[in-house]
Amino acid sequence: MIWIPVVGTFLGLMIGILINVPFPARFDMYVALLLLSLLATLFGGIRASLENTFHTGICLSGFGSNLILALTLAFLGQQIGVDLYLAAVFALGLGLFKNLSQIVRLCMPQKQA
Amino acid sequence: MKARYLLFAIAVCTGVVGGWLLIQPVGDNAFEGETVLELRQLLDREQERALALNESLSEYESLLADYQHEQKAHTAAAMEETLEDLEKNAGLTDREGGGLLIRIKPEEHPYETDQHVRVEHLRRLLNDLNRYEAEDVAIGHERITTQSAFREVNQIPHINGNPLPALPLTVYVLTDEPAELKSQMQVAESVQWLENDRANVNMTPAEAVSLPAFSQELRMQHFSANEEGEK
Known part of the structure; x- marks a missing residue:
């Protein structure tokens, strides 16, 4: 089960490097937030699938709402000169690590009681 | 099954975006934020201004040195002229x-x-x-x-x-x-x-x-030599 996202990520990396699409320097913050949202969704999806609670709608809506909120915060922060995107980075990063720790725990062999 | 496809798709997207970020030139101006760019431009402008100020400073310093030199030369020449006149009037010259x-x-x-x-x-x-x-x-x-x-x-x-x-x-x-x-x-x-x-x-x-010139010592009863620095 865990190998599907690993293979997908590897494949995506190859595609991204081969496509070689440059983007304007002023968008690098938004691209980083997009990457963070995707990672959060991916880790959440892996965890949910390991727990057998995966729901497509929740996954996609969660990704969309996360992305929209993160980009809005980043945009607003840039407009008013305050680094509001840090809030999104912090929240998404925290979720990422929580999901990762849960994944690691689920992957561990269960102790016999 | 559907979950697997979706996870695979999300993983691919994540990889693509990660790949984009990986291949962005690091250290180039294109990768730097606007603030850094602005700071660099500001630094360049300030360096140019400092250069211009230094140039004008050295120009004014040389001008000042010239003025001081001229003033000294002018004062010395005037004093020499006065001394010659005085010596001539006092009869100390041929x-x-x-x-x-x-x-x-x-x-x-x-x-x-x-x-x-x-x-x-x-x-x-x-x-x-x-x-x-x-x-x-x-x-x-x-x-x-x-x-x-x-x-x-x-x-x-x-x-x-x-x-x-x-x-x-x-x-x-x-x-x-x-x-x-x-x-x-x-x-x-x-x-x-x-x-x-x-x-x-x-x-x-x-x-x-x-x-002929007056060959004797001039008697200066009411004068004394001015020490350097006195006024």
Whole structure:
């Protein structure tokens, strides 16, 4: 089960490097937030699938709402000169690590009681 | 099954975005934020401004140095000029120019030798010369200044502390109008006194009359040397 996202990520990396699409320097913050949202969704999806609670709608809506909120915060922060995107980075990063720790725990062999 | 496809798709998207970020040039201006770019531009502008200010500073410094040098040179030149004028007026320099030669000769007298002119006559002669605007006067080899002393020691006239030789004696007079001075001196009282005292006075205008410098030390009773730094 865990190998599907690993293979997908590897494949995506190859595609991204081969496509070689440059983007304007002023968008690098938004691209980083997009990457963070995707990672959060991916880790959440892996965890949910390991727990057998995966729901497509929740996954996609969660990704969309996360992305929209993160980009809005980043945009607003840039407009008013305050680094509001840090809030999104912090929240998404925290979720990422929580999901990762849960994944690691689920992957561990269960102790016999 | 559907979950697997979705996770795979999300993983691919994540990989693509990650790949994009990986291949972005690092350290290039395109990857740097606007703030850094602005700061760099500001730094460039400030460096250019600092360069321009340094240039103008060195320009003004050299200008100031030039002014100080000029001022010093100007002051020194003015002081030298003043000193020369003062020395000239005080009679401390040799002078040459047009003037009048007054030769005082003894009358032919078989029993008297080494006839000297009397100091009073010389003093009167000098007074008359000054009255008729003679510039500078030398009697024999003695330059007459405001400090020249006329004395008589053992019936020998002394000027500036030096004895005058016996007659004949020449008086050198510097003047702009030698002919006029000659005509005025010919009827002067002092010349009459000299002639009454058995001397012949002969006056000749000359184009080149040279006067020696006053050779004695100037007495400065009311002056003292100014120490450096005093005002």
